Amino acid sequence: MRKVLSIAKAEYFQAVRSKAFLIGLFGMPLLMGGGILFQLLVEDQVDLSERHCAIYDPGGELWPVLEAAAQERNERGIWQAGEDGQREQLRPEFILERHIGGDERADVVLSDQVRAGELQGFLLLDPTLIEDEVSERPLAYHTEEPTFTELPNWLEEVVNEEIRRRRFAAADMDRELAERLVRRVDLSTWGLLEAREDGTVDEAEEDNDVRTFIIPFAGMMLLFMLVMTTAPQLMNQVLEEKMQRISEVLVSSVTPFQLMLGKLLGSVAISLTLAALYLGGIFWATHHWDVAHFVPAATYLWFVLMMVFALLMYGSLFGALGSACSELRDAQSLMMPAMIILMIPLFALSAIVESPNGNLAVGLTYFPTATPMIFLFRLLAPPGPPAWELLSAIVMCLVTTAALLWASGKIFRVGVLSQGQTPTFGKLLGWVLSK
Amino acid sequence: MPKTAVRLDSVTKRFGTHTAVSSLSLEVPRGSLYGFIGPNGSGKTTTIRMILHILAPDSGELEVLGETGTRAANDRIGYLPEERGLYKKMTVRRLLAYYAALKGMPAGEARRETDRWLERLELTEWRDATVEALSKGMSQKIQFISTVISKPELIILDEPFSGLDPVNLEVLRGAILELVAEGATIIFSTHDMTVAEQLCDNVIMIFRGDKVLDGNMEKIHERYGQDTLRVRTDGGVQVLKDLPGVDQVLDLGRYQELRTHGDPQEILQALAQRTRVRHFEETRPTLHDIFIRIAGPEAAQEEEEVA
Numbered sequence: 001m002r003k004v005l006s007i008a009k010a011e012y013f014q015a016v017r018s019k020a021f022l023i024g025l026f027g028m029p030l031l032m033g034g035g036i037l038f039q040l041l042v043e044d045q046v047d048l049s050e051r052h053c054a055i056y057d058p059g060g061e062l063w064p065v066l067e068a069a070a071q072e073r074n075e076r077g078i079w080q081a082g083e084d085g086q087r088e089q090l091r092p093e094f095i096l097e098r099h100i101g102g103d104e105r106a107d108v109v110l111s112d113q114v115r116a117g118e119l120q121g122f123l124l125l126d127p128t129l130i131e132d133e134v135s136e137r138p139l140a141y142h143t144e145e146p147t148f149t150e151l152p153n154w155l156e157e158v159v160n161e162e163i164r165r166r167r168f169a170a171a172d173m174d175r176e177l178a179e180r181l182v183r184r185v186d187l188s189t190w191g192l193l194e195a196r197e198d199g200t201v202d203e204a205e206e207d208n209d210v211r212t213f214i215i216p217f218a219g220m221m222l223l224f225m226l227v228m229t230t231a232p233q234l235m236n237q238v239l240e241e242k243m244q245r246i247s248e249v250l251v252s253s254v255t256p257f258q259l260m261l262g263k264l265l266g267s268v269a270i271s272l273t274l275a276a277l278y279l280g281g282i283f284w285a286t287h288h289w290d291v292a293h294f295v296p297a298a299t300y301l302w303f304v305l306m307m308v309f310a311l312l313m314y315g316s317l318f319g320a321l322g323s324a325c326s327e328l329r330d331a332q333s334l335m336m337p338a339m340i341i342l343m344i345p346l347f348a349l350s351a352i353v354e355s356p357n358g359n360l361a362v363g364l365t366y367f368p369t370a371t372p373m374i375f376l377f378r379l380l381a382p383p384g385p386p387a388w389e390l391l392s393a394i395v396m397c398l399v400t401t402a403a404l405l406w407a408s409g410k411i412f413r414v415g416v417l418s419q420g421q422t423p424t425f426g427k428l429l430g431w432v433l434s435k
Numbered sequence: 436m437p438k439t440a441v442r443l444d445s446v447t448k449r450f451g452t453h454t455a456v457s458s459l460s461l462e463v464p465r466g467s468l469y470g471f472i473g474p475n476g477s478g479k480t481t482t483i484r485m486i487l488h489i490l491a492p493d494s495g496e497l498e499v500l501g502e503t504g505t506r507a508a509n510d511r512i513g514y515l516p517e518e519r520g521l522y523k524k525m526t527v528r529r530l531l532a533y534y535a536a537l538k539g540m541p542a543g544e545a546r547r548e549t550d551r552w553l554e555r556l557e558l559t560e561w562r563d564a565t566v567e568a569l570s571k572g573m574s575q576k577i578q579f580i581s582t583v584i585s586k587p588e589l590i591i592l593d594e595p596f597s598g599l600d601p602v603n604l605e606v607l608r609g610a611i612l613e614l615v616a617e618g619a620t621i622i623f624s625t626h627d628m629t630v631a632e633q634l635c636d637n638v639i640m641i642f643r644g645d646k647v648l649d650g651n652m653e654k655i656h657e658r659y660g661q662d663t664l665r666v667r668t669d670g671g672v673q674v675l676k677d678l679p680g681v682d683q684v685l686d687l688g689r690y691q692e693l694r695t696h697g698d699p700q701e702i703l704q705a706l707a708q709r710t711r712v713r714h715f716e717e718t719r720p721t722l723h724d725i726f727i728r729i730a731g732p733e734a735a736q737e738e739e740e741v742a
């Protein structure tokens with residue numbers, strides 16, 4: 001065991017003293033935080049260039065309405081008062097132009113204008129629009145840039161508002177009364193109440209996205225990223241030692257299993273260091289902003305436990321694959337199936353979110369390598385798994401970890417000294433089953 | 436303490452249908468410098484890996500430093516494999532400390548040994564440099580130190596001089612002889628028979644997995660006699676044709692080596708009648724010559740092809 005710890009210690013210090021560790025340490029939060037920050041920054045950066053849109057309204061019934069609505073919007077609807085008293089434009093102006101049809105088809109002529117960059121798009125209003133029986137395409141917006149949805153949405157809203165007004169008028173009905181009568185009643189989702197022995201009742205809390213989705217999702221993603229930071233690295237390290245002919249010296253001093261175990265423990269120590277920093281940051285932040293009740297203390301313990309299991313599982317898997325390869329190119333081809341196994345929990349996420357304790361979620365929890373991540377998500381998502389699963393999931397993790405360590409140790413034993421062609425998965429299985 | 440450092444008894448190792456080592460028996464005496472010689476691919480490295488318990492033999496028995504069938508002796512063995520590398524990003528001092536720790540050496544003692552060996556091989560000023568900053572010769576000396584830092588009783592060196600410049604080669608040769616003088620047992624594996632002949636007091640020659648020669652160098656030379664002449668003449672290799680008493684002529688350029696069965700005096704007289712003799716020396720057959728005699732001329736060709 002002393003030698004295993006020597007290997008783990010060397011792996012750990014070699015990693016934490018490297019620039020790659022510092023980049024990984026700050027890179028991951030920067031990547032996540034930076035992504036959110038970038039979104040927030042660009043959210044306010046709006047392209048304020050004028051958007052020209054042609055309206056083809058053969059009946060001419062709605063053009064005056066659209067023209068007036070655009071004028072109203074451009075004068076008042078897209079501005080806010082700045083601190084210095086100046087008006088600040090928030091959204092782009094919509095400049096509407098009425099197209100009067102000629103000999104040629106209007107939609108063909110207008111399409112050419114859009115292609116020429118003269119128009120953002122054009123709107124075709126069918127004369128049946130204001131009738132009870134409308135045609136198949138009463139309101140059609142044509143554009144080359146369908147991702148810019150603000151203009152067609154606004155057009156649709158203006159046209160529909162006018163049509164509703166006309167319908168109410170035609171029916172001689174009071175619109176305000178009608179809207180009051182069909183007003184929706186909102187439903188809110190709450191947790192359960194609990195009666196105490198002293199007769200008081202713990203009131204239910206209203207569910208929100210932070211508790212039901214954001215915390216479980218963030219926990220699972222943090223675990224995924226920590227595994228991704230260290231487990232594939234193990235594959236590279238083992239392969240590098242093979243390529244640089246270091247492995248043979250090492251296995252003359254320690255058994256291949258001791259070597260693999262030392263490396264795994266080193267990886268776990270590296271991840272625990274990263275986790276301590278990140279979880280410490282989360283602990284501080286949740287207390288600082290007074291939202292610590294969303295992340296109870298047990299959450300941290302479960303996270304660390306599942307992380308250790310996940311690292312031992314994936315680390316041994318990647319380490320074994322690294323030992324079986326002789327070249328980087330071969331490792332990359334073997335890495336793909338391993339990555340797919342690693343990503344199964346992410347693929348299954350939508351099904352688990354829908355029903356964290358449903359049959360599918362429970363079944364996927366016991367897919368061997370997926371247990372740590374899926375179970376962590378289910379632990380963090382209300383109401384949490386039933387009590388018996390706390391034990392069965394741990395047992396499943398223990399069994400899977402032991403099986404993977406055993407199988408990887410067998411592959412590692414043969415692979416670490418093998419040279420030449422990378423073995424097939426069938427051959428790897430043969431190594432596992434060999435004496 | 437047993438007198439034998441390593442004992443192999445009828446050890447065989449197969450890889451699929453290929454027999455890498457066939458019923459090999461040998462004894463390496465303690466304190467000896469024992470040469471494993473033979474062309475590349477003859478089974479030397481497989482034998483070494485079995486001694487280190489990196490590979491398990493299919494049959495036969497191994498005893499290493501008094502231990503049979505376990506890795507218990509591995510902490511007392513230093514191993515420098517033929518294909519070797521170092522952690523490029525580690526500093527020299529940390530690297531040596533790591534290798535010493537893997538052999539179970541206490542940290543304080545490892546530090547003292549590191550300083551002693553770095554000074555001995557004139558590398559003290561590089562102790563805090565990363566391995567990637569070292570020249571090839573320096574790296575090889577560090578590899579050698581990493582092999583011997585834990586004061587092993589048995590040191591296995593597989594092609595230790597390959598790629599070394601003459602200056603560093605002499606430094607390492609001196610260090611190896613010093614270790615032998617201090618009582619270490621050294622197994623020296625090489626395909627370069629000239630080097631083995633100069634260094635080793637015992638050799639075992641392996642060819643295609645079989646032992647073809649084993650014993651003390653003096654006794655081997657006694658057995659194969661002094662049937663070789665080295666000559667240089669004005670007439671060159673042409674005048675040696677059909678010379679009485681000469682079985683084989685090996686042209687070395689400026690010199691020719693003759694394998695003979697007759698009286699050297701009579702050969703000299705016959706040669707002097709043909710041309711002016713510049714140099715005439717009675718010499719012993721080299722290990723290479725002996726290898727060719729044992730394994731046949733096709734072995735020489737095979738050796739050249741794999742070397």
